[in-house]
Amino acid sequence: MTGTRRRLPPAGHLLPVATLLAVLLVVWYVACLPMNAVVAEPRLRETDGSLAERLRISWSLERAVLPAPHQIAEEVWRTVFTVLPTKPRSLLYHCWITLSSTLLGFLMGSVLGIGLAIAIVHVRTLDKSLMPWIIASQTIPILAVAPMVIVVLGSIGLTGLVPKSIISTYLCFFPVTIGMVKGLTSPEIMQLDLMRTYNASAGQVLQKLRWPASLPFLFASLKVAIAIALVGAIVGELPTGAQAGIGARLLNGSYYGQTTQIWAALVAASVMAAGLVAGVGFAERVTGRMLGGRP
Amino acid sequence: MSSTRLPLWFELVLRMVVAGGLGAFLLADAPGSTGIVLWVSVILVWALAWSINSRLTSLEGLAKPLERLRDVAVPALFGLTLLFIWEAICKGAHVPLVLLPAPSDIWAKLVVSLPTLWADLVQTFIRAVIPGWMLGSGAGFLAAILCDRVPFLKRGLLPLGNLMAALPIVGVAPIMVMWFGFDWPSKVAVVVIMTFFPMLVNALAGLEAAGHLERDLMRSYGASWWDTLVKLRLPAALPFVFNALKINSTLAFIGAIVAEFFGTPIVGMGFRISTEVGRLALDMVWAEIAVAALVGSAFYGLLALAERWATFWHPSYRAR
Numbered sequence: 261m262t263g264t265r266r267r268l269p270p271a272g273h274l275l276p277v278a279t280l281l282a283v284l285l286v287v288w289y290v291a292c293l294p295m296n297a298v299v300a301e302p303r304l305r306e307t308d309g310s311l312a313e314r315l316r317i318s319w320s321l322e323r324a325v326l327p328a329p330h331q332i333a334e335e336v337w338r339t340v341f342t343v344l345p346t347k348p349r350s351l352l353y354h355c356w357i358t359l360s361s362t363l364l365g366f367l368m369g370s371v372l373g374i375g376l377a378i379a380i381v382h383v384r385t386l387d388k389s390l391m392p393w394i395i396a397s398q399t400i401p402i403l404a405v406a407p408m409v410i411v412v413l414g415s416i417g418l419t420g421l422v423p424k425s426i427i428s429t430y431l432c433f434f435p436v437t438i439g440m441v442k443g444l445t446s447p448e449i450m451q452l453d454l455m456r457t458y459n460a461s462a463g464q465v466l467q468k469l470r471w472p473a474s475l476p477f478l479f480a481s482l483k484v485a486i487a488i489a490l491v492g493a494i495v496g497e498l499p500t501g502a503q504a505g506i507g508a509r510l511l512n513g514s515y516y517g518q519t520t521q522i523w524a525a526l527v528a529a530s531v532m533a534a535g536l537v538a539g540v541g542f543a544e545r546v547t548g549r550m551l552g553g554r555p
Numbered sequence: 556m557s558s559t560r561l562p563l564w565f566e567l568v569l570r571m572v573v574a575g576g577l578g579a580f581l582l583a584d585a586p587g588s589t590g591i592v593l594w595v596s597v598i599l600v601w602a603l604a605w606s607i608n609s610r611l612t613s614l615e616g617l618a619k620p621l622e623r624l625r626d627v628a629v630p631a632l633f634g635l636t637l638l639f640i641w642e643a644i645c646k647g648a649h650v651p652l653v654l655l656p657a658p659s660d661i662w663a664k665l666v667v668s669l670p671t672l673w674a675d676l677v678q679t680f681i682r683a684v685i686p687g688w689m690l691g692s693g694a695g696f697l698a699a700i701l702c703d704r705v706p707f708l709k710r711g712l713l714p715l716g717n718l719m720a721a722l723p724i725v726g727v728a729p730i731m732v733m734w735f736g737f738d739w740p741s742k743v744a745v746v747v748i749m750t751f752f753p754m755l756v757n758a759l760a761g762l763e764a765a766g767h768l769e770r771d772l773m774r775s776y777g778a779s780w781w782d783t784l785v786k787l788r789l790p791a792a793l794p795f796v797f798n799a800l801k802i803n804s805t806l807a808f809i810g811a812i813v814a815e816f817f818g819t820p821i822v823g824m825g826f827r828i829s830t831e832v833g834r835l836a837l838d839m840v841w842a843e844i845a846v847a848a849l850v851g852s853a854f855y856g857l858l859a860l861a862e863r864w865a866t867f868w869h870p871s872y873r874a875r
Contacts, residue, residue, distance in 0.1 A: 276711030325734065385609040388626065389633035399855035400848040401808035404825065407816070407832045408840050412654060415835075487721045494723055498816050499829060506726075514729030514817050522729050530722045537721045 288329055292318050295326040327520045335524040348504065355528050357505040358493050361421050362536070365428020366489040370482060372429065373436025380437070381444045381470070382462060394437055402431060403492070407499035424496035424505075431492040432485035439481025443474025472551065479544040486536045494529060506532075567607055574603035578639050593647040597640055604636040656838040665842040671827070672846050679811050679824040680850055682739040687746025688807040692800055694747065695754025700784070702755075703762050713759060719752040728814040742814045742823075749810040750803040757799035761792025794869055797862040804854050808847065 296318045303321075307313040319328040327335075339351035347353060380387045406427050413423040447469050455465045497507025506529050513522035578600050608629050617625060638658050644650065645657035652660065665672065702709035728745050735741035765788045773783045815825025824843055831839040 273710050273714050276707050276709075277714055280708075280711035280715065385605065385612045385629075388612045388629045389608050390630075392626075392630040393634060396852055399805055399852045401805065401812050401851055403809045404812045404828055404844055404847055407829050408837065408844075411832045411835070412837070415653060483721070487723070491723045491725060494726065495813055495816075498813075499832065510726055510729050511817070514732060517733070519730065519733065522726075526726045526730075529726050533722045534718065 285329060288326075289319070292324070292326050292328050296321055296324050299323065299325055323517050324519055327523055331520050332523040332527060335520040336527055339524060351509075351524060351528050354505050354509050354525070355532060358490070358497065358507065358529075359532060361424035361496070361505075362428055362486070362490045362493040362532075364421065365425035365492060366432055366486050368425065369429040369432035369485060369489060370436050373433040373481075373485070374440055374478070376433070376437045377440030377444055378466065380441050382466075387441075391441065394434060398434060398438070402434075403427075403495050405430075406492070406495045410496060410499045424493050427496040428489035428492035432489040435481045435484045435488065436478075439477045439484075440474055443477025444470045446477065447473045475544075475547060475551070479540060479547075482540050483537050486540055487533055490529065490533050490536060567610065570603050570607050570610075574600050574607070577603075578643075593643065597643050597647075600643075601636060601640060604632055608632055653835045653837055656841055660838045661841040661845065664838040665845060668839065668842060672842060674822050675824045675827050675843065676846060676850065678739065678820075678822045679742070679815065680808075683742035683811040683814075683823075684746060684807045687743040687811065688750055688803055690743065691747035691750030691807070692754045692803050695751045695799070696758050696796065698751070698755050699758035699762060702759060703784075704780075709759065712755065716752045716756045716759075720756060724749050724752075725810060725813045728810070729817045732814065732817045737818045738820055741818075742811045745814040746807045746810045749806045753802050753806065754796070754799040757795045757802075758792060761795025762788050764788075764795060765791040793866045794862070797858065797866065801855060801858050801862075804858060805851065808851055808854075812847070 293314065299321055300314070300317045303317050304314060307317070318324075320331070321327070324331070336351065339349065343350040345352040345356070376390075380391060409427055409430075410423045413419075413426065444466075451469060451473075452465070455469055460468070493505070494507040494510070497503075497505040498511055506525050509525035509528075510522055513519065513525065577596055611625055611629055614625065641655075642657045642659060645655060645660075650657075656664075698712070702712055725745070727748055728741075731741040731744040731748075735744050769787055769791075770783065773787050778786070812825035812828070815823045816829055819826040824847055827843050828840055831837075831843070
C-alpha cells in the first residue's frame with residue numbers, strides 16, 4: 261500500500277479535523293440511543309418498537325438527556341433567526357448582554373493590567389512586594405468570589421452590567437499584568453544601554469523600546485484575558501437569579517431540564533469565544549503590519 | 556553609603572518599631588479613634604512600611620541567603636500592611652459586616668466553623684478536584700501519546716485542542732449535573748473535561764521537545780519507538796507535563812466550585828459560598844475563600860516541588 265499512499269501536505273489539518281468531527285458526530289448520534297432510552301421509553305411503547313421508530317423518537321425528544329446535534333442546530337437557528345434580537349427569547353439578545361459585560365471588563369482589565377505592569381517595571385519596591393502576590397493569586401480559584409462580588413455590589417446599588425464586568429476585569433488583569441511585566445522587561449541589556457547612551461528618559465525608553473518589544477507578549481496575554489473575561493461574565497450571571505445573558509440561559513435550562521437550551525447557549529458561548537480570540541489575533545496582525553513586521 | 560547615616564539595621568528596626576507601635580495603638584483604639592486620626596495613622600503606617608520595603612529593595616550586593624530572606628520579607632511585609640489597613644479601615648470606619656468583614660472577623664469565623672469548612676473541603680477538594688484532575692490529566696496524557704503514535708489523529712486533535720482551550724468549558728457544568736446527579740461525580744466530570752485539553756496540548760508540545768541529535772543517537776542505538784519514548788522523549792516532555800499539571804490544578808478547582816453553583820448536596824465549597832452569600836454571612840464566605848486560597852496554593856506549591864525533584868536537570872533549575 262505504500263506506493264499508493266497519498267502524502268498529506270505538511271499543514272494539512274483540514275482532512276484530519278473533518279474526519280474527527282465526523283466521527284464525533286456519528287458517536288454523538290449513536291450515544292443518543294442509550295442516553296435517551298429512559299426518556300424515550302413511554303413513547304416507544306406506543307410504537308411497534310422497530311429500530312427506525314426508536315431512532316426517530318430518540319433523536320426528536322423534547323427534553324432529551326442528550327439532544328441530537330440537529331436538534332441543537334434547530335434551536336440555535338430558531339432563537340437566532342426567527343426572533344427579533346431585542347426580545348428575551350432571542351439568543352442574540354442574551355449574547356449581547358454577556359458580550360457587553362465581557363468587553364467592558366476586558367477593556368478595564370487590560371488597561372489596569374498594563375498600567376500595573378508599567379508601574380511594576382519602573383518601581384522596584386512594587387516589583388519586589390507586589391509581584392509575588394500577583395503570581396501567588398494565580399493559584400487561587402478566583403471565580404469563587406463571583407457570587408460575593410455580585411451581591412455586595414448589588415447591596416450598594418450597583419446592578420446589571422457593571423458588577424459582571426468587574427468580575428471579568430478582576431479575572432483578566434492577572435494574565436495581562438504577568439505577560440506585560442515579562443514583555444516590558446524583554447529588551448536586552450545592550451538595547452537598554454543604547455537608550456542610556458542616547459540619554460533617553462524613562463518615558464522615552466518605555467515609548468520607543470519597552471512598549472514595542474512587549475507587543476507580542478501583550479497580544480498573547482490579551483488572548484488569554486478575553487477568553488477568561490467571557491468565562492467571568494458567564495459565571496457572574498449565575499448568582500443574579502437567571503435574569504439575562506448566557507449564564508442565565510445555562511441556569512434556566514438546568515432548572516427546567518431544557519437541555520437543548522443549555523446546548524444552544526454553549527454553542528453561542530463557544531462561537532463568541534472563538535470570535536473574540538480571533539478578533540484579538542486580527543488586531544495583532546494589523547498592529548504587526550503597521551509596525552512593519554514581516555509575516 | 557555616607558558615614559553620617561545610621562547603621563542600616565538600626566534604621567530598619569526603628570522604622571519597624573514606630574510602624575508597629577502606631578499600628579498596635581490604632582488597632583487597639585480603632586473603634587474609638589475619630590476620622591482624621593484614623594486616616595492619618597493609616598497613611599503613616601503605610602508610608603513607613605513602604606519606606607522599609609524600598610530601603611530593603613535598594614540594597615545591593617547581599618549574600619545569597621540574606622537576599623533570599625529579603626525576597627521573602629518584602630512581600631510578607633507588604634501583605635501584612637495590606638491586612639492591617641484592611642482591618643483598621645473596617646474597624647475604624649465601621650464598615651458593615653455585609654459589605655466587607657475585617658480580617659479579625661474572618662479569622663474568628665474560620666476558627667469556629669472548622670468542622671464545616673473541613674466537610675466542604677473534603678467534598679470539593681478530595682472528592683471532586685483531585686480525582687477529576689488525575690483522570691483528566693491522565694486521559695490527556697494518554698491521548699497525547701496516542702496522537703504521537705498516529706499522526707493523522709494528532710493533526711486532527713491539535714487544532715481542536717487549541718480551540719477548546721479558549722472556549723468557556725465550565726458551561727458544560729449544568730449538563731454534567733443533569734447526567735451524573737448532584738453529588739461529586741458530576742463535579743469530577745466537569746473537572747475531567749476542563750483538564751483534558753490543556754494536558755493534551757502541552758504533552759504534545761513536550762513530546763516534540765527532544766532534540767534531533769538525541770533522537771538520532773537513539774536511532775543509531777537501534778532503539779525501538781517504545782525505548783525512545785521511555786528513555787528520551789518522556790523525560791524531555793516532563794517540564795511541559797508539569798506545566799499542564801500546574802495549569803490544571805487551578806482549572807480543576809474553578810471547575811468544581813462553579814459546578815457546585817448548579818446544584819449540590821448540602822455540602823461543598825461552591826455550595827457554601829453561594830448559600831452564605833444569599834444569607835449575607837460574608838465572614839463565612841471569606842473564610843471559605845481563605846481556605847480555598849490556602850489549599851489552592853499548597854496544591855500548586857507541592858506540584859512545583861515535585862517538578863523540581865523530577866526535572867532537576869532542566870536549565871531553569873540548574874542555573875541556581
